[in-house]
Amino acid sequence: MSDENKVENNVSHEKKYSIFQITINLTIACFISGAIIAATYFVTAPVAVKTAAGIKTDAMKSLVVGAQKFTPIKNKAEWYTAEKDGKVVAYVVPAASKGYGGQIKMLVSVSPQGKIIDFTILETKETPGLGDNASKDPFRNQFKGKKVSDLVVVKDKTKVNSIQAMTGATISSKAVTKGIKEAVQQVSQFVGGK
Numbered sequence: 001m002s003d004e005n006k007v008e009n010n011v012s013h014e015k016k017y018s019i020f021q022i023t024i025n026l027t028i029a030c031f032i033s034g035a036i037i038a039a040t041y042f043v044t045a046p047v048a049v050k051t052a053a054g055i056k057t058d059a060m061k062s063l064v065v066g067a068q069k070f071t072p073i074k075n076k077a078e079w080y081t082a083e084k085d086g087k088v089v090a091y092v093v094p095a096a097s098k099g100y101g102g103q104i105k106m107l108v109s110v111s112p113q114g115k116i117i118d119f120t121i122l123e124t125k126e127t128p129g130l131g132d133n134a135s136k137d138p139f140r141n142q143f144k145g146k147k148v149s150d151l152v153v154v155k156d157k158t159k160v161n162s163i164q165a166m167t168g169a170t171i172s173s174k175a176v177t178k179g180i181k182e183a184v185q186q187v188s189q190f191v192g193g194k
Contacts, residue, residue, distance in 0.1 A: 063109035063118045064090045076190070082109065090117050091187045097179030100171040101125035104134070108183040112191055116143045119180055131172030139166050139173070143180060148188070151181040 060070050060080060067082035067089060082090040095106040102125045109117040121135040133139060142163050143151075153174045154162045165173040 059107055059120055059122075060092045060109075063092055063107060063120060073190075079190075088112060091190070093183050093187060095119070095179035095183035097175040097182070099124065099126050099175035100131050100169070101127060104172070104175050104179060106176070106179055106183075108180050110184050110187040114147055114184055114188040114191070116146050116180060116184060119143060119176075121176070126172045127169065130166065130169040133166055133169065134172055134176045139164075139176075143177075148181055148184050151177050151184070153177050 057070065060082065061067065064082035067084050069083040070080045070092065071083065073079040073081060073091075076093075078094045080092040081088045082092055090109045090111055092107060092109050095108045097104050097106075103123070104121060104126065105123040106119050106121050108119045111117055119140070124132060124134070126132045126134065146161075146163075150161045150163075152162045153165050153170070155165050155170070157164055163173065163177050
């Protein structure tokens, strides 16, 4: 065998070895990375679930002040009864509506008599300084104690039993009101149909 053939065989053998070695190294690196990610998830997942549940419970407690217990309602996703001294004082239900910037997700507390107790916005992409003011006073306070028939958005400040639109954010005002109105109607149907 000539020297050229020996060199060529050595180069070919080194290339095969290099590709094989790279493949092995990448496989080992992927396995180790996957194991680290799995271990991290195993440790942090229960903590994340517990934290999310705590945040939700805190949100519900702020919506129904004085409630001692929140119980999930069977066959109603994300619906809860708020209880005080063993008596249902409110229903806490999810609500959603399409606003100017997209979906507005809320949590609404409604009395068994069909009146709004309070609401909180969980997720929104409304315009900062305009539509995102829906979660702030005085807009938010307008809803407290209102029934479905009072949930009409107006621009005229003289109409008492209605919802005054936020300046420059009529679409957001209507979207929040629509979501809350639907939640109240659903609770009223549920309570009436029990």
